[in-house]
Amino acid sequence: MLTITELTAGYGPITALRGVTLTAEQGRITAVLGANGAGKTTLLRTISGLHRSTSGSVTLDGSTVTRVPAEKMPALGMSHVPEGRGVITELTVEENLRLGGLARGRVKADDLTRIYSLFPPLDERRHVAAATLSGGERQMLVIGRALMARPTLLLLDEPSLGLAPRIVTQIFELLKGLVDNEGLTVLLVEQNARSALSVADHGIVLNLGQVVADDSAATLAADDQLRHAYLGF
Amino acid sequence: MLQFTNTALAGLVLGMIFAAFALALVLIWRSTRILNFAQAPMAVLTTYIALVMIEDGRPYWLAFVVALLAGLVLGAVLERVVIRPVEGKPDINAVILTLGLFIVFKSGAEVIFGTKLRTYPPTFGIRGIEIGDTTIGITTSDFFTIGAVIATLVLLVALFRFTDLGLKMRAAANNQEVAGLLGVKVGAMLTLGWALAAVVGSLSGLLIAAGGLVQPSYMDSIVVFGFIAAVIGGLESPAGAVVGGLLLGFSLSFVSGYLSAQLVALVALGILMTVLTLRPGGLFTATQGRRV
Ligand SMILES: Nc1ncnc2c1ncn2[C@@H]1O[C@H](COP(=O)(O)OP(=O)(O)O)[C@@H](O)[C@H]1O
Ligand SMILES: [Mg+2]
Numbered sequence: 001m002l003t004i005t006e007l008t009a010g011y012g013p014i015t016a017l018r019g020v021t022l023t024a025e026q027g028r029i030t031a032v033l034g035a036n037g038a039g040k041t042t043l044l045r046t047i048s049g050l051h052r053s054t055s056g057s058v059t060l061d062g063s064t065v066t067r068v069p070a071e072k073m074p075a076l077g078m079s080h081v082p083e084g085r086g087v088i089t090e091l092t093v094e095e096n097l098r099l100g101g102l103a104r105g106r107v108k109a110d111d112l113t114r115i116y117s118l119f120p121p122l123d124e125r126r127h128v129a130a131a132t133l134s135g136g137e138r139q140m141l142v143i144g145r146a147l148m149a150r151p152t153l154l155l156l157d158e159p160s161l162g163l164a165p166r167i168v169t170q171i172f173e174l175l176k177g178l179v180d181n182e183g184l185t186v187l188l189v190e191q192n193a194r195s196a197l198s199v200a201d202h203g204i205v206l207n208l209g210q211v212v213a214d215d216s217a218a219t220l221a222a223d224d225q226l227r228h229a230y231l232g233f
Numbered sequence: 234m235l236q237f238t239n240t241a242l243a244g245l246v247l248g249m250i251f252a253a254f255a256l257a258l259v260l261i262w263r264s265t266r267i268l269n270f271a272q273a274p275m276a277v278l279t280t281y282i283a284l285v286m287i288e289d290g291r292p293y294w295l296a297f298v299v300a301l302l303a304g305l306v307l308g309a310v311l312e313r314v315v316i317r318p319v320e321g322k323p324d325i326n327a328v329i330l331t332l333g334l335f336i337v338f339k340s341g342a343e344v345i346f347g348t349k350l351r352t353y354p355p356t357f358g359i360r361g362i363e364i365g366d367t368t369i370g371i372t373t374s375d376f377f378t379i380g381a382v383i384a385t386l387v388l389l390v391a392l393f394r395f396t397d398l399g400l401k402m403r404a405a406a407n408n409q410e411v412a413g414l415l416g417v418k419v420g421a422m423l424t425l426g427w428a429l430a431a432v433v434g435s436l437s438g439l440l441i442a443a444g445g446l447v448q449p450s451y452m453d454s455i456v457v458f459g460f461i462a463a464v465i466g467g468l469e470s471p472a473g474a475v476v477g478g479l480l481l482g483f484s485l486s487f488v489s490g491y492l493s494a495q496l497v498a499l500v501a502l503g504i505l506m507t508v509l510t511l512r513p514g515g516l517f518t519a520t521q522g523r524r525v
Contacts, residue, residue, distance in 0.1 A: 001357035048414065073415035088404055099404050102397055103416035151418065 001026045002047070002187060004151050007056035009046045017043040018209040019056065024153065027183040028173065031196040031217065033231055036204035040085050040189040043156045043206070047187075048073050048080035060153060061172070069178045074103030076220075079146035083157040086137045089131035093122055096130050096141055100148030107148070116143040118174065136167040143171070153185045160192045168192070172199040193231035203232050237369035240490035246355035248482020249382040251504040254459030255466060256385060257430045257472035262468045264406045264426025265320060268460075274338030275311075275431055276438025279303045281346045283439060284353055284416075284447060292372045293354065301435050308431025312424045320423070324373045342449040346399065355444030378440045382474035382475070387432055389471045402426060458485070461501050467515025476516060480504065 002024040016039045024030040030144055032040050045051040047058050049070040055068045058077060073080065079100075084182040087090035088096055097115055116123035119140040125133065130141060139159055146154055156175075160168040176199050178184045190196035203220040205213035213226055220226060227233055254272070256289060262270045283300035287293055315334065319326040357373035393399040404412040405422035413419050440454060462481050466473025489502045510514060 028274075050410065070414075071416055071418055072414045076239070080414050082411065082414060086408065086414065088411055090407045091400075091403065095400055095403075098397075099400055099412075099415050099417070102401065107397070146414070163310050 001061060001185065003059040004043075005057045005059075006045065007043070009042055009051055010091055010131060011055045017046065020206070020209070021203050022211060024185050024187045024216060026152075026185050027179060028186055028201040029179055029186040029188055030200055031176060031187045031193075031200035031203045032206060033185060033191070033193045033196060033203055033220075035232070036191065037208075038206040039209040040191075040206055041157055042059060042209075044082075044157050044187070045191055046082060048078060048155060050080070067076055071160050074149040074151070076120050077150075077152035078155065079103075079149050079151035079153070080138075080155040081142045081146050081157060081159065083161075085142045085159075087130045087141055089129065089135065091130055091132070092127050093141060094126045096145050097122075097148055098146065099144035101159055102151040111145075111148050112151070115147060119144050120145075134169075135162050136164070139167070139171055140201065143175075151184070153187065155187050155189075156178055156188045158191060159188070165195075172196075175199065191232075193227075194221075194233045237492070240486050241378040242369065242371040242375070244314075244483035244486030245479070246371070246378055246482070246485055248259070248462075249379050249475075249481035250437060250441055250455060250478070250480050251458050251462040252475040252478025253433060254455060255463035255478050256389070256471055257320035257434035259439060259471055259474045260389070260426055260430035260433060260460065262463070264402065264423050264430075265316065265337075265344075267327040267329075268329065269430070270328070271311075271338055272430075272434045273438075273456045273459075274335055274342060274432045274449075275307055276523060277342050277449055277452055278437040279307065279431075279435040279440045280447060281342060284351060284442070287354060288351075293314060293356075295479065297356075297439060298378045300439055301432050303430040304433075304435030305428045308434075309424050309428040311431070311437060312427035316427065317423075328336070339449055342513075346446070346449065348448055349450050350446045351456065353442040353445060356440075359444050369450070374444050376501070380400055381436060381440065385436065386475050387469055389429075389433075394469070398425075431432070440468065462507045465505060465515055466518055467512075467518035469515075470517035473515060473517025493499045 003018060004022050007017055007020045008015065020043060029178060034040055041136045042051060046053045053066060057064055060066065060076060061171050065076060068076065071092060097112060098107045101111050121137050122140055123146060133141060141230055159171060170194060179186055188196055188200060197220055200217040203215060203217045204211055205220065205226065212230065213220060257272055258269060279300040282303050283296035286296035316327065317329065319330055355374045356377045358374045359374050361368040361370055361372060393403055399416045400508055402422045402425065403413065405417050405419045406426070409419045412439055438452060442450065458481055462477035463474050465480060466477030481504060483502055485497050486502060488496050
């Protein structure tokens, strides 16, 4: 379980997060929604240690990780798939996956097999350069790579961006499966609020760096006023 | 026929020496996108360490190993202390910095070791190999040079292709932020890249020095060719560095053997321009051009 308390962060004079408090429950998908510029990416980057907070705290499964640098997070069970996916295009598909597994010291053959069975398109393309993958395949690759570290918490930044609706549905179903079957906790950042709420259990709406709504996904999706004001559908 | 064979053999040895120098440049370029202009005087310093040990009567190969280790330490310390602060800043900062280091190390070598020519003993024999009753222009020392460079190439390729450490180094070189998110200690990988490069650079310094005369500027003549070899090879790939080095070594040897030694620099430039016109990123590079 991830708990964030009064988190504030910014870029020089710009404040991007203003006292954000939220929880991502164990074994649930929590969606973080909001318009472009709301602070969603900054939130994930601050949680995973890529960006420094100015105040507030981040707790993962009871231990404070506020000042822990990003490279130590995978070993603590947190995997962050960044905005724009972060495929290392110069490496092959399998090398990208192996890299994910190295966070646990050594790469286990079982883990690779598991990822290939979750994402069959990757299996066929193991040894090709990741640069040749389609958008959907890249998204599968980065999620698979994150799972190689066997995380307890997965942070996803706009996985649906630029993907066909059919692929988005496929990827979200798969996430749902992992959450239900393996107790994975997911913090899912999306501008595509409609799709995100259809798969999430809980939702948080950010506006200009502040939490303006925090409720069950069903309640948020049913709130016409909120939808029109912040979610754009 | 004998002249042809000897010219080819001389080209091979020369090419291997260029290759060693180019390999070191490639290692640093891959990991930090910096062209290390200070590489030659760094190699000069470590070679002098070995030479002083040999002159003091220590075992030849102990001095050799100590010089390589000195390179390792020098490369690591440089990256940590001098290069780290300019990483991620505009490329020109690092270029100027390594040029500055070039001057510092070179004058340092002059001050510490003096400018007089000193003899560096050869690795092995320096008499041509005899086949039947002809002596061909390659020596046991030359075989050592060729073997050492090939071994270095094989080890580097194996490191990058087949080991977890090599995978982390490549990831850190290609995308620092993503590598960090995956738990790679990016800083350590960059330091290691510089350290390895400096070891290979030291090796090139020792190979050039062995059997010849040493003074603080003894590397100057090969620096330009080493850079050209690295660029021809595409700056990214260890194999490219070796192919670039050999291409240059053979061409220059034939030009000076059959035409005129005066033409060598001109021909090197010609090869560089031809390769870059046909393949702007160099011979061994992915399709997109290089950002220099
Ligand atoms: N590197 C940066 N430098 C300066 N300002 C930034 C930077 N990244 C984001 N911002 C600003 O911070 C705010 C939040 O951005 P971001 O977290 O990217 O929002 P979102 O992911 O919700 O689109 C925006 O006002 C944005 O302009
Ligand atoms: Mg964003």
